[in-house]
Amino acid sequence: MTPPIFSASGHLVAIGGAEDRTSDLEILKKVFVLAPEGNQEVAVIATASGIPDQVLPEYEAAFFRLGASQVHCLDIRDRQQATDAETVRLIEQSGTIFFTGGDQLRLTNVLGGSPVLTAIRKRLEDGAVVAGTSAGAAAMPGTMIYNGSAADALRKGAVNMTFGLGFVDNLIIDSHFLERGRFTRLMEVGASNPEHLGVGLGEDAGVIIHPHGILEAIGPGHVILIDSRDLASSNIADLAMGEPVAVEHMILHALVSGHGYDIDARRYLVADELSAILPGRHAQ
Amino acid sequence: MTPPIFSASGHLVAIGGAEDRTSDLEILKKVFVLAPEGNQEVAVIATASGIPDQVLPEYEAAFFRLGASQVHCLDIRDRQQATDAETVRLIEQSGTIFFTGGDQLRLTNVLGGSPVLTAIRKRLEDGAVVAGTSAGAAAMPGTMIYNGSAADALRKGAVNMTFGLGFVDNLIIDSHFLERGRFTRLMEVGASNPEHLGVGLGEDAGVIIHPHGILEAIGPGHVILIDSRDLASSNIADLAMGEPVAVEHMILHALVSGHGYDIDARRYLVADELSAILPGRHAQ
Numbered sequence: 001m002t003p004p005i006f007s008a009s010g011h012l013v014a015i016g017g018a019e020d021r022t023s024d025l026e027i028l029k030k031v032f033v034l035a036p037e038g039n040q041e042v043a044v045i046a047t048a049s050g051i052p053d054q055v056l057p058e059y060e061a062a063f064f065r066l067g068a069s070q071v072h073c074l075d076i077r078d079r080q081q082a083t084d085a086e087t088v089r090l091i092e093q094s095g096t097i098f099f100t101g102g103d104q105l106r107l108t109n110v111l112g113g114s115p116v117l118t119a120i121r122k123r124l125e126d127g128a129v130v131a132g133t134s135a136g137a138a139a140m141p142g143t144m145i146y147n148g149s150a151a152d153a154l155r156k157g158a159v160n161m162t163f164g165l166g167f168v169d170n171l172i173i174d175s176h177f178l179e180r181g182r183f184t185r186l187m188e189v190g191a192s193n194p195e196h197l198g199v200g201l202g203e204d205a206g207v208i209i210h211p212h213g214i215l216e217a218i219g220p221g222h223v224i225l226i227d228s229r230d231l232a233s234s235n236i237a238d239l240a241m242g243e244p245v246a247v248e249h250m251i252l253h254a255l256v257s258g259h260g261y262d263i264d265a266r267r268y269l270v271a272d273e274l275s276a277i278l279p280g281r282h283a284q
Numbered sequence: 285m286t287p288p289i290f291s292a293s294g295h296l297v298a299i300g301g302a303e304d305r306t307s308d309l310e311i312l313k314k315v316f317v318l319a320p321e322g323n324q325e326v327a328v329i330a331t332a333s334g335i336p337d338q339v340l341p342e343y344e345a346a347f348f349r350l351g352a353s354q355v356h357c358l359d360i361r362d363r364q365q366a367t368d369a370e371t372v373r374l375i376e377q378s379g380t381i382f383f384t385g386g387d388q389l390r391l392t393n394v395l396g397g398s399p400v401l402t403a404i405r406k407r408l409e410d411g412a413v414v415a416g417t418s419a420g421a422a423a424m425p426g427t428m429i430y431n432g433s434a435a436d437a438l439r440k441g442a443v444n445m446t447f448g449l450g451f452v453d454n455l456i457i458d459s460h461f462l463e464r465g466r467f468t469r470l471m472e473v474g475a476s477n478p479e480h481l482g483v484g485l486g487e488d489a490g491v492i493i494h495p496h497g498i499l500e501a502i503g504p505g506h507v508i509l510i511d512s513r514d515l516a517s518s519n520i521a522d523l524a525m526g527e528p529v530a531v532e533h534m535i536l537h538a539l540v541s542g543h544g545y546d547i548d549a550r551r552y553l554v555a556d557e558l559s560a561i562l563p564g565r566h567a568q
Contacts, residue, residue, distance in 0.1 A: 246538055
């Protein structure tokens with residue numbers, strides 16, 4: 001038996017990057033409404049970013065526009081800061097916790113095993129919404145991709161992976177997926193272990209990960225799913241590093257806003273099916 | 285009943301672009317050995333290319349290295365030249381006919397309905413090998429893609445298609461496929477009509493299309509197949525132009541050199557299976 005995908009009472013929202021922050025805020029709006037009722041405090045974590053001074057004010061302005069009572073700009077730069085009690089306190093009182101883009105390896109390297117990360121996991125379990133874009137989305141699962149040119153991928157070893165932040169299991173998330181043509185990255189990962197669902201997020205697109213492993217696509221872009229569990233054959237174990245990987249039979253889906261997917265049942269959910277499954281306010 | 289994919293007695297070889305022309309010539313060698321026994325004349329058609337003076341000498345040198353007795357460099361620039369009797373004669377006596385890369389729309393616009401194209405079709409029927417790289421590969425089927433940014437594709441209308449050269453039916457060929465991340469282009473085409481197999485050729489990779497619709501992957505790169513025939517649902521017919529296309533269930537394969545695919549049976553062929561199907565010298 002596989003463990004449950006995701007059993008927290010809060011929601012995860014993984015975004016493919018380049019989501020609108022200044023116009024309709026379509027995706028950020030869907031993040032913010034998932035916060036626990038009555039909690040309008042937002043924590044924005046810019047650890048992944050190389051340009052936090054530019055990125056933090058953008059999200060601050062966007063979340064204020066959406067009705068945030070406070071926006072805590074948390075530019076946690078090193079492991080020392082990731083133990084800071086005041087930072088932990090701000091996270092504990094926030095209903096929305098948002099990870100910016102940047103480099104997912106910086107995110108895990110700075111936050112891995114820290115009190116800040118423990119506090120975020122606890123908030124997710126207790127009902128907060130935890131969202132992230134680009135690197136902030138890629139880092140969410142127990143295992144993440146942190147490097148690998150799409151043009152070189154599907155050659156053994158081209159994709160580099162390591163532990164992620166551990167908010168969700170049994171899937172792997174890639175971002176900027178259509179724009180950077182990253183299908184080969186998730187195919188290589190799927191060949192290496194077909195058990196885990198590949199989730200490829202396009203820009204200005206995302207998925208809400210509902211409790212019980214129901215995915216809901218949001219935003220104007222696409223969410224690509226690569227399901228390798230019925231993989232019939234691959235040569236990957238027989239190859240030397242760098243040799244081309246063969247793949248027989250993966251299943252490919254493209255979800256648009258309002259469509260969903262049941263990870264356990266491996267079932268695509270068209271809009272009507274998704275609405276029937278999700279409780280009232282989340283059937284967006 | 286669907287018509288036979290390909291019933292000529294010659295072979296087609298579609299190459300994804302950037303094949304080696306100066307070192308081992310791995311792919312060009314596999315093209316040249318498919319020529320009818322005793323015929324070492326090669327015709328190279330540079331119509332697609334914007335730089336024929338650069339490209340033609342490269343192929344001339346490569347085919348001479350492989351043992352060509354003559355290499356006819358045919359830089360057919362306009363429809364008038366595509367009626368030229370001497371050019372037709374050179375094609376009629378060549379055992380290998382090779383299309384360079386460039387712009388596939390130039391290829392069809394110049395050659396469509398011409399005596400030169402009629403002569404090439406006749407050579408293919410009679411046993412010659414007809415090969416093409418990049419644009420020269422994309423133009424081979426009855427229908428071809430000639431435009432559409434991969435980053436914009438999978439939005440209704442992003443991919444532009446028109447009639448191809450008509451050497452093979454029931455499939456669509458895209459080139460530079462992994463390098464330019466063109467999965468979305470073949471997904472859009474597959475959603476628009478799931479009957480036709482999507483063949484995505486990586487650079488320095490190709491497929492030999494054997495009689496009876498057996499594909500054989502060649503070269504150091506990958507050949508990606510997108511099989512949409514079991515498509516479960518798509519919203520494409522309901523969308524306005526430019527809206528994102530949803531796709532439920534396409535099947536994805538990645539072939540490497542020596543692996544194959546039976547188009548009619550929709551069956552992946554690992555190396556042993558392919559060797560068993562192909563007659564002696566073609567089981568490469």
